[in-house]
Amino acid sequence: MENNISKDDKNKLITFLKKTNSFTQSKNVISFEKKWSKWLGVKYSVFVNSGSSANLLTMSALKILEGSGDVLVPTLTWISDIASVIQNGFKPIFIDINPKNLSMSEDEIKKKITKNTKAVFLSHIQGFNGLSNNLLKFLKSKKIHLIEDVCESHGAKFINKKLGTFGLMSNFSFYYAHHLSTIEGGMICTNSKKIYEILKMLRSHGMVRESGNKKYENEIINKNKDLSPKFIFMYPAYNVRNNELQAIIGINQLKRLDKNNKIRSKNLNIFLNNLNSKKYRTNYNTIGNSNYAFPLVLNKKSFKNRDLLEFKMKKFGIEFRRGNAGGGNQIRQPYIKNLFKDIKISDFPQVDHIHHFGYYIGNYPSLTKKKILKVCEFLNKIEFYE
Structure with a gap:
């Protein structure tokens, strides 16, 4: 990522710092949450200190609502998705990927849902949509909750609705390299008022007064007359609040998010259309994408070719991450x-191909077409072993 915290972002911070001495969670955090909810198309959002914390609170809320059980999880995702499932006492059930969108395989999801399944925790990888009408209908028929991880896919859409609006809850990361950045930060989104109130309590030590529901708060106070009304802790929770400074950055970045996302998608099309499809995979489902990073995946399984590719990219100065x-x-x-010692890696061939022979290369709004074409030209000229 380049220039993800702009001069204008910094100037907004400077102005704010000069005008106030209050920096912890307050009115700007609330304002950012409301503006984000309106942009996304949900009723409620809760700003936290990272996408990982968003994952953690989402699974904590699910545990309060549903109790223990199984949660279907991706094999290709960030660690905090799976860690949050484990940390809340759920059993993760791993799902292989669909190579055309890098998300969870719909067929595998249908095969592995049982009476113990509480939710499907689906990651939308690198700005690609991981949903289908068939999957949504299937989950609804089985009364299985969908949780969406949209940390890499801000603004991506399915049937003209933004990802993050289809599930019971959804998570976003505002880490430095993401579409919108508050340097560190994350958001949890939902249309459920009850879940919204639970999430706000979980964010701030489990304190009842954080729920924002006076009727509920008074009920709990009346049941706990031996406790100070301002310090009643409903859940053994966390302190994962964010602050006013990062909210200021988020509010300012939100103004240019749609414009930047269009550039990212345009960049992806240039990259895929100019990449040699005989050497690299180019057949992705790009409809509605909001690309996070260019997928570079070798067609053939060859460690010799992989090592050659990495050597060449390093020499040419192309920054990359293996494994996507x-x-x-x-x-x-x-x-x-x-x-989990009984899991067989051989049962997950699609994700394992990405693990060994897949990469992503940075995509950002200031990346020029000339530079993208130069990268494609270099990659296409590499002479691989047979």
Whole structure:
């Protein structure tokens, strides 16, 4: 990412710092939450200190609502999606990916749902949509909650609705390299007032007064007359609040998000249309995308070619990340191997291909067409081994 905190963002911060001495969560956080909700198309949003905290609170709220059970999770995602499931006592059920959108395989989801399934925690990877009408109808018929991780896909759409509006809850990350950045930060979104109030309590130590529901607060106070009314802790929760400074940046960045997303999608089309499809995968479902980073995946399984590709990219000065989202196949990571010893990697061939032979390359609004074409030309000229 380049220039993701603009001069205008910095000037807004300077102006704010000169006018106030109050920096912790207050009116600007509330304003950012409301503006984000309106932009996304949901009723409620809760601003937290990271996308990982958004994951954690989402799963904590699900546990309060549904109790223990299984949650279907992606094999290609950031660690905090799966960690939040484990930390809340759910059993993660791993799902292989669809290579055309890098999200969870719809067929695998349908096969692995059981009477113990509480939710499907689906990640929209690199700005691609991971939903279909068939999947949404299936989950509804089974009364299974959908939780959306949209951390890499701000503004991406399915049937002209933004991703993050289809599930019971959705998560966003505002880390430095993402579409919208508050440097660090995240958002949880929902259309449920009850969940919204639970999330606000979970964000701030589990305190009842954080719910914003005076009727509920008074009921709990009357049931706990031996406690100070301002310090009643309903849940063993967290302190993952964000602050006014980062809200100021978020509000300002939101003004240019749509424009930047259009550039990102245009950049992706240039990249895929000029990449050699005989060497690299180019057949992605790009409808409604809001690209986070260019997918670069070798067609053939060859460690010799992979090593050659990495050597050439390093020499040419192309920054890359192997494994795409989260470093590739999460079930190969030590934390999974140590906890779940009966998982067979051979059962997940699609994500394992990405793990070994897939990369992403940075995409950002100030990236020029000339530079993208130069990268494609270089990649296409690499002479791989047979």
